[in-house]
Structures are given as structure tokens and as C-alpha cells.
Amino acid sequence: MTGKFAVTRGCTKCGWCVHECPVDAIRLDRDGAHIDAEKCTGCGRCYDNCASEAIEQLNGHDK
Amino acid sequence: MLEYNKADNGIVEPQRTLPVESEYDVVVVGGGIAGVGAAIAAARGGCNTLVVEQTSALGGLATMGLVNIPLDYRSGIGEEMIRELEAVDGHWHRNSDPEKHKLVLDRMVTAAGCDILFVTSVVDAIVRRGAICGVVVESKAGRQAILARRVIDCSGDADAAHFAGCECSVGRETDGYTQGCSLEFRLGGVDWDKYQKSQCKATDPRWEALIDRALQTDDLPYPIDNHLNWMTHVPGRPEHCGMDEVSICFAHSRHCKPLCNRDLTRMYLEGREQCDILWKFVRKSVPGFEKSWLLDTAPLLGVRDSRRVLGEYVLTGFDVARRAKFDDVIAISWRGFDVHNPTGPGNQKWFETTIDGEPRYITAGLDGYASSSFPPGGPDALTDYAGRSGDQLQDDRQKTHYDVPYRCLVPLEIENLLVAGRCLSADFPGQSATRLIMCCNAMGEAAGHAMALSLKHGIAPRNVDRMQLQRRLIDAGCNLGQSEREIPGVTA
Numbered sequence: 001m002t003g004k005f006a007v008t009r010g011c012t013k014c015g016w017c018v019h020e021c022p023v024d025a026i027r028l029d030r031d032g033a034h035i036d037a038e039k040c041t042g043c044g045r046c047y048d049n050c051a052s053e054a055i056e057q058l059n060g061h062d063k
Numbered sequence: 064m065l066e067y068n069k070a071d072n073g074i075v076e077p078q079r080t081l082p083v084e085s086e087y088d089v090v091v092v093g094g095g096i097a098g099v100g101a102a103i104a105a106a107r108g109g110c111n112t113l114v115v116e117q118t119s120a121l122g123g124l125a126t127m128g129l130v131n132i133p134l135d136y137r138s139g140i141g142e143e144m145i146r147e148l149e150a151v152d153g154h155w156h157r158n159s160d161p162e163k164h165k166l167v168l169d170r171m172v173t174a175a176g177c178d179i180l181f182v183t184s185v186v187d188a189i190v191r192r193g194a195i196c197g198v199v200v201e202s203k204a205g206r207q208a209i210l211a212r213r214v215i216d217c218s219g220d221a222d223a224a225h226f227a228g229c230e231c232s233v234g235r236e237t238d239g240y241t242q243g244c245s246l247e248f249r250l251g252g253v254d255w256d257k258y259q260k261s262q263c264k265a266t267d268p269r270w271e272a273l274i275d276r277a278l279q280t281d282d283l284p285y286p287i288d289n290h291l292n293w294m295t296h297v298p299g300r301p302e303h304c305g306m307d308e309v310s311i312c313f314a315h316s317r318h319c320k321p322l323c324n325r326d327l328t329r330m331y332l333e334g335r336e337q338c339d340i341l342w343k344f345v346r347k348s349v350p351g352f353e354k355s356w357l358l359d360t361a362p363l364l365g366v367r368d369s370r371r372v373l374g375e376y377v378l379t380g381f382d383v384a385r386r387a388k389f390d391d392v393i394a395i396s397w398r399g400f401d402v403h404n405p406t407g408p409g410n411q412k413w414f415e416t417t418i419d420g421e422p423r424y425i426t427a428g429l430d431g432y433a434s435s436s437f438p439p440g441g442p443d444a445l446t447d448y449a450g451r452s453g454d455q456l457q458d459d460r461q462k463t464h465y466d467v468p469y470r471c472l473v474p475l476e477i478e479n480l481l482v483a484g485r486c487l488s489a490d491f492p493g494q495s496a497t498r499l500i501m502c503c504n505a506m507g508e509a510a511g512h513a514m515a516l517s518l519k520h521g522i523a524p525r526n527v528d529r530m531q532l533q534r535r536l537i538d539a540g541c542n543l544g545q546s547e548r549e550i551p552g553v554t555a
Contacts, residue, residue, distance in 0.1 A: 013433035016135055016157070019397055019462070028458060030432045030442065051133050051157040051295060053259065 004040045005047050007033045010054040017046035017055065081199065081208040087113045087178075089514050090198060090211035092185045095123020096500050097484025097507035098217035099168050100140050104511025104539070105215070106177035110518060112511075113178045113209065115185055115200060118363060121168035123219065125500050126161045127363035129247035131310050132295050133157045136396065136501035138542035140171075140508045147171060155298040161310070180209075185218065188227035194478035194523075195227050213479050213514045213524065217507055220322060221370035221486035229474040231370035233322070235491040240405035241321055242367040242495065246314045246334025249358040250342055255296055255307035258351030273348045282344050286408065287313060308358065312365070313341045317406055321366040335360050367403060367485070367498060374488025375525065376470035380414045383465050383496045384427050384448035388544070390551050391529040392466035393509035393536065395544045396502040399427030402495045409436025413445050414492035423450070427496065428458030464544050467497055469532065472510050473525045479517075481524050483510040505541065512536055 007017075011032035018026045018033060025039035026046060035046065035055075047055045065077040089105040091098045094116030102114040114121075124130045134145055135157045144167065148154035153163030172179060180200070187199035189208060197210040216223040221231050234241040263269050277283040297308040314337035320326040338360045346352045376389075380400065402411045412434045413426040424438040424445050431445040438444045446452045471488040472481045482488070483506040485498040497503075512535050517524045530552045533543060537553070545554045 013430055014133075015397075015428070015430055015458070016133070028429045030429065048155075049135065049157055051135075053156055053296060 004035075004037055004042045004058050005044065005055050006035055006037075006058050007054055008056045010052045012052050012054070014051070016049055016051070020045045020049045079206075081206055084200065084204075084207040084209050085113065085178075086210040087111050088211070088518055089113070089213045089215065089511070090115060090209055091215045091217055091507075091511075092198060092223040093117075093123070093216070093218035093484070094121040094172075094179065094181075095217060095219055095484060095503070096125045097219075097503040097510075098123070098215075099144075099172060100504040100507030100509075101215045101217055101483055101511040101514075102172055102177045102507075103140050103175040104508045105514050106172075106175040106511075108512060108515025110213075110515050112176075113180060113211075114172065115180045115183050115198070115209070117182070117184045119181050120165045121172060121179070122161070122164055124363060124365055125159065126165045126168070127361065128365050129161050129249060129310050129359070129361040130312070130365060130500070131159045131161050131164070131297060133499065134159055134501060136505070136542070138394075138501070138505050139536065139540045141501050141504040142540060144168070144171065144504070153298060156296065158295045158298055158310075160297050185222055186226070188214070188223050190227050190477065193476070195223070195480045198223055198226075212518060213481075215507070215510045215514060216372075216480060216482040216486065217484045217510075219366065219369070219485050221372050221482060224372045224474055224477070224480060224482055224486070225370055227477045227480060229476050229480070230373040231486075232373065232490075233370050234368070235405060238405075241319050241369055242405055243315045243317045243403040244319045244321060244330050244334075244367065245312050245316070245365040245403070246331065246338060247310055247312050247361040247365060248314070248338040248342060249297065249308060249310045250345065250352065250355040251306070251308050251358045252355045253307040253309050254305040254351040254354070255309070256351070257305075258349065261350035263349055277344055277348060282347060284340065287341065305354070311341070311345070314338050315403065315408075317404070317408075319366075319405070321364075321369045327364060330364055334364065368491070368494050370486055371490075371494055372474050372482045372486055372488050374471050374475060374482070375473045376468050376488060378467060378471050378487065378489040378493040378497065380416070380425060380490060380492030380496075381448055383493055384425050386459055386463045386465045388548060389466045389468035389470075391469040391533075392543050392550065393469045393472070393513075393532065394467040394502055394505035395464040395542060396467065396497055396499070397464050398496045398499050398502065399430040400492050400495050401499075402492065404436060407436075410434060411436055413438065414495075418450075425492075426456070429456065430458075431456075463547065466544065467502065467506060469509065469513070469527075469529055472506060472513070478523045478525070481510040481513060483507040508539070508541065509536060512539065
């Protein structure tokens with residue numbers, strides 16, 4: 001998978017994406033999860049594991 | 064026909080000889096997600112195993128309850144289950160297709176060589192000299208006995224343990240009320256893409272505005288919990304063609320007594336009425352649902368907690384909050400608290416306690432802010448286990464787990480019995496974190512392995528060597544957090 005990911009809408013703050021991220025690119029705050037675009041390698045594990053489908057792939061095809 | 068005589072306080076049941084339906088090494092009471100783990104592990108361990116299930120399918124709330132989430136924690140049998148689901152296009156985004164899930168579990172349990180008895184209720188335990196040695200069941204065949212050398216109680220309600228005389232707690236400490244119960248429903252004909260792009264999702268002001276408007280126009284007779292976030296896309300359906308399927312957790316009952324069949328009946332009646340109101344509201348109001356239809360309401364009510372067995376250790380809310388590690392770990396979880404308000408609307412990812420005479424509201428991390436109801440003082444009143452709040456509040460949830468110790472599966476009083484699943488030995492907030500699907504499955508798997516060891520060595524389950532059990536679990540592919548820390552005597 002190529003391209004990077006962002007949390008768009010409907011984040012439930014469950015934090016599972018933070019757990020899944022292999023490069024510590026995601027942090028959680030009161031507003032929800034945020035993906036650091038610099039650190040994100042585009043592996044897609046957050047996308048695959050978001051039960052709310054709140055994460056979208058940027059500049060790429062929808063998986 | 065036997066003669067029933069009256070007594071002052073009821074009817075005297077005449078003495079009768081129960082037919083022995085069968086005899087097994089291990090009987091697993093309840094074929095929910097914990098029971099599936101227990102049954103497969105015991106059967107693969109060489110035990111002649113039976114799982115007794117009161118409904119008509121395996122999987123419990125994950126299938127019959129339509130709770131198709133969250134299949135996240137990959138370990139042992141749970142990981143195999145997810146792989147099997149993926150092979151039939153029945154898993155994505157941690158969600159499952161309940162129908163495919165049923166079939167996957169049927170196949171996994173039978174392939175392990177385990178017998179299944181559906182539509183059969185366990186109504187009593189056979190106990191001799193302080194040890195359980197079977198259960199009494201009721202079915203179309205009437206009342207029968209099933210004898211067992213070991214029993215694993217995965218009933219969710221700790222039925223076998225309770226009938227055997229184990230001490231149990233029910234509900235929260237203050238008033239004994241359990242968490243609210245929920246009846247899930249599924250909608251078909253959903254345009255998921257349209258919904259996704261609508262921004263009408265949880266925590267969005269547009270969703271709040273929709274509810275307000277519906278209350279004014281009587282489309283909704285009462286305010287509903289903000290739980291559109293638990294609308295989960297069922298995988299394996301035709302996607303992106305306006306024909307998607309979603310499972311929704313919206314209908315909630317409060318002041319619940321899930322051990323009383325009168326109250327369970329009340330909740331099913333109330334739940335289906337709520338589902339009828341809610342799906343019509345969703346169809347009328349939410350983008351993407353204009354052509355949706357009600358597929359079904361769950362055959363099994365979502366009971367989140369009832370009896371919790373008193374075991375050799377009681378897992379506490381503080382254990383969860385401080386990411387406690389135990390030498391006798393048999394399962395792990397990252398989940399924080401998840402308490403559906405027992406007496407009013409809302410969901411709390413925190414619990415109330417008193418420290419030095421002051422009320423405190425403890426959360427496992429930043430997920431506390433995802434609550435839909437907050438303590439007095441709002442989100443700022445939440446603290447972590449060490450009393451830190453606001454910007455100082457620590458969140459280690461995602462990076463470090465907490466352990467469920469083996470002792471939480473071992474009842475204090477009765478021999479040859481283990482419990483696994485949501486009826487584990489825990490306090491009210493501790494149970495709210497460990498009750499989720501994959502953790503229950505892992506507890507069941509550990510109990511199944513423990514029984515195999517107990518039979519192999521001819522010892523009571525409480526005397527099973529924890530290191531031998533842990534090595535066995537790790538060999539079977541279980542995640543005991545061994546990559547994160549050393550388990551004394553096992554991974555040293």
C-alpha cells in the first residue's frame with residue numbers, strides 16, 4: 001500500500017490505531033487521534049484496524 | 064408422572080432419578096466466545112470435551128447478539144478465528160459478519176473434535192465433597208445429567224459456579240445494578256460511502272442537531288445515547304453500491320436485572336420497540352440510509368455483566384488503570400473502562416471511587432474523554448490512577464497492556480471448576496474492561512489448557528503449575544505480553 005493516512009471524521013478515541021502504529025506516528029488527545037504525516041510510512045495498519053472507518057487514505061485510491 | 068406436593072413456601076419437587084445423558088472429561092457451560100476458546104483448547108489437549116449452549120449457535124454475543132466488534136487482539140485461537148473469518152471475507156476493520164462467524168465457529172469447534180449440545184440449558188451443578196462432577200441440563204428431552212471430570216463455566220452469568228455454591232457479586236458496588244443492556248439491530252440497503260462522506264457521525268454537531276430536531280418533531284420520543292459510533296459496517300456485503308449492511312447498538316435498557324427472566328423479557332420487548340423507532344429515525348434523517356431496511360434485531364440481548372465469581376484474585380479497576388502485571392498472567396488486554404450507565408443515559412470510560420474521603424473519577428487514559436457522560440466537574444475531573452489530570456493525565460493504554468491472572472479464573476470454593484469470560488473474578492470496573500470479545504476468548508483458551516494439564520497430572524485446576532500453563536499457552540501462539548516483559552521462570 002502506498003500513500004499516507006489521516007483521521008478524518010467519526011473518531012471514537014478508542015486509541016487502537018495508536019496501538020497498531022509500528023512507527024509511533026499517531027497520538028491521541030481530547031479531540032481524537034492525529035497522524036503525524038512526517039512519521040507516517042503509509043503502511044495502512046491504522047486504516048485496516050479502525051472499526052469506525054474514521055481513517056482515510058490521502059492522495060491515493062480507497063483501499 | 065410424578066406427584067408434586069404443596070408446601071408452605073412452594074411446591075415440593077419429588078425425588079427422581081435423572082438419566083445420565085453423557086460423560087465427558089471436560090464440560091464447557093456456554094458456547095459464547097469464551098466457551099469456544101475453552102472447548103477448542105481442551106479438545107485439542109486430548110480431553111473428551113462437550114460444550115453446552117442454550118441458543119442455537121456458537122459465538123454468543125459476537126454472533127447471536129450481533130455485536131460484530133471488536134476483533135482486535137490477536138492471540139492463539141482468537142487469531143486463528145480471525146484468519147478463518149478473513150478467508151471467507153467475513154472480517155475487516157476489526158468487524159465481523161455474524162453469520163459467517165457462526166459457521167466459522169461451528170467448523171473450528173467440530174474440527175477440534177469437541178461435541179456440541181445446542182438448545183440445552185444448564186440448570187444445576189452436581190457437586191460431591193466440594194468438587195463439581197457434572198451439570199444438570201434441561202432441553203426438549205427433559206431433565207438430564209451430564210457427568211464431567213472438569214467443568215469450565217463460560218456461561219457469562221456464572222450459572223454453573225452459582226449453582227455449585229460459589230460466592231458471586233452482581234452489579235456495581237453501590238446499588239447492585241448491572242450495566243445497561245442493549246439489543247443490537249442490523250440495517251441493509253445502506254449507502255455506506257454516502258454516509259461516510261456526510262460527516263453525520265458521532266461527536267459531530269450535525270448528528271447532535273439531528274437528534275434535537277427529531278425530539279422536537281416526535282420522531283424520537285426520548286433522547287438517545289450518542290452511539291452512532293457503534294454503527295459498524297458488516298464486511299463481505301456488496302460494497303460501495305448503495306447496498307451495504309450495518310450493525311447498530313442503539314437500543315438500551317436501564318435498571319437491568321439480567322438474572323431475572325421477567326426482566327429479560329421486559330428488555331427484549333423494550334429493545335425491539337426502541338429498534339423500531341430508531342431505525343425509522345435513522346432512515347429518515349441520516350444521509351445514506353434513505354433506502355435502508357431493518358434486517359433483524361438480535362436474538363440474544365446484550366447483557367454486559369451479571370454475576371462475577373469470587374476467585375483467588377479479584378481484578379480491580381486500579382489494576383486496569385495502572386496496567387498491572389502478574390506473574391500468573393494467562394491473558395492480556397489494552398482495553399480501558401467501558402461502563403454503560405446502569406440507571407441513566409450515557410457511557411462512562413471511568414469509574415468513581417473514594418480516596419482519603421474525596422470522590423475520584425479514574426480513567427485508564429485519554430479514552431476517558433470519549434465518554435458520553437462525565438462526572439461532576441466534566442472531563443477535567445477525570446484523573447489517571449496516580450491522580451494526574453488535564454494535560455498531565457497519562458495514557459499508556461496503547462503501548463502497554465495489563466494482565467488477567469490465572470487466579471481470576473479459579474473460584475475460591477469449589478474444586479475442578481474454572482470460570483472464563485465476562486463472569487471472571489473482578490470488581491465492577493475491572494470487569495467492564497475485560498468483558499470484551501477477544502479477552503474473553505483468551506481467558507477461555509487458558510482455562511481449556513489448564514483443564515488439560517489438570518487432567519494430565521491428576522491435580523485440581525487451582526494447583527496447575529502456572530509456568531507449565533504459560534509455556535503451553537505461548538507454544539499455542541498466545542500473547543501473554545512476553546514480547547513486552549519477562550514472565551518469571553517462563554521467558555527468562
